[in-house]
Amino acid sequence: SAVISQKPSRDICQRGTSLTIQCQVDSQVTMMFWYRQQPGQSLTLIATANQGSEATYESGFVIDKFPISRPNLTFSTLTVSNMSPEDSSIYLCSGAQGGTDTQYFGPGTRLTVL
Amino acid sequence: KQEVTQIPAALSVPEGENLVLNCSFTDSAIYNLQWFRQDPGKGLTSLLLIQSSQREQTSGRLNASLDKSSGRSTLYIAASQPGDSATYLCAVRRSAAGNKLTFGGGTRVLVKP
Numbered sequence: 001s002a003v004i005s006q007k008p009s010r011d012i013c014q015r016g017t018s019l020t021i022q023c024q025v026d027s028q029v030t031m032m033f034w035y036r037q038q039p040g041q042s043l044t045l046i047a048t049a050n051q052g053s054e055a056t057y058e059s060g061f062v063i064d065k066f067p068i069s070r071p072n073l074t075f076s077t078l079t080v081s082n083m084s085p086e087d088s089s090i091y092l093c094s095g096a097q098g099g100t101d102t103q104y105f106g107p108g109t110r111l112t113v114l
Numbered sequence: 115k116q117e118v119t120q121i122p123a124a125l126s127v128p129e130g131e132n133l134v135l136n137c138s139f140t141d142s143a144i145y146n147l148q149w150f151r152q153d154p155g156k157g158l159t160s161l162l163l164i165q166s167s168q169r170e171q172t173s174g175r176l177n178a179s180l181d182k183s184s185g186r187s188t189l190y191i192a193a194s195q196p197g198d199s200a201t202y203l204c205a206v207r208r209s210a211a212g213n214k215l216t217f218g219g220g221t222r223v224l225v226k227p
Contacts, residue, residue: 004157031213042203042217043158092157096213101146101165103205103213105158 002027002095004106012112013083020079021109023093028073030097034066037090037108046091049076083113116141118206120218128226133191135221137204142182145210149178149189150203152220158203162189194225 003026013019023032032049047055047068055068070076080087093106117140127133137147146165150158162171162178164187170179175192191198201222205215 006157033213042219043205043215044217045214048214090155094158101148101207101213102160102163103148103207103215104160105150107157108155110155 002029002097002104004093004095004104006093006106006109008109009107010110012114014114015084017083018079018081019083019111020077021091023076023078023106025074025095027097029095031095032070032076033094034068034078035092035094037092039088043092046078080111085113087111088113116206116208116216118204118216118218120204120221122221123219124222126224126226127194129194129196131194133194133198133223135189135202137187137189137218139185139206142185143208144182145207147180147187147204147206148215150205152201152203196225196227199223199225
């Protein structure tokens with residue numbers, strides 16, 4: 001199994017600013033993902049974080065708004081740029097190891113934008 | 115486009131009663147299905163994963179069944195306890211090539227002592 005940590009666990013930010021969320025996995029994972037969970041809703045995939053190359057974004061999400069980095073197999077960052085109150089959500093990082101199908105999730109980052 | 119539905123959205127049962135949680139999906143061409151638990155304000159904990167070739171998986175008091183042809187999975191929790199109170203989410207994975215999960219809306223469970 002993989003243990004995933006995220007920083008910060010929560011933050012309150014002002015409109016127009018940006019926040020970078022860090023995701024650290026305790027072992028190498030082949031795939032890393034970023035999800036968003038808006039209040040009272042289920043999870044929606046933002047993008048797949050690719051090591052050493054640009055992330056693959058889902059429909060409705062763009063790199064300018066959610067730039068993602070993944071410099072190695074155990075670390076990734078998601079930036080929420082030019083935030084508005086609509087960006088208030090829980091952002092979750094997940095990872096999956098090669099050879100196993102279980103996907104593991106971090107504890108999430110609760111973001112509130114005022 | 116795959117759509118995953120969980121009904122009911124909320125469920126309240128007395129302690130000791132068995133829980134039955136339903137998950138349905140529109141596209142039966144799935145690779146696997148995973149059940150998760152989410153406590154308020156927390157991340158997701160993986161409970162069970164069923165491959166498309168399997169019909170059920172068991173772990174302790176939990177049993178998950180899969181009927182791929184009808185697009186349904188059911189999570190059974192035997193002898194519920196107050197500690198089982200949480201939101202339960204199912205998610206389907208479309209193919210072996212990608213790990214993208216499509217989630218249902220979840221069932222919020224309250225087990226009353």
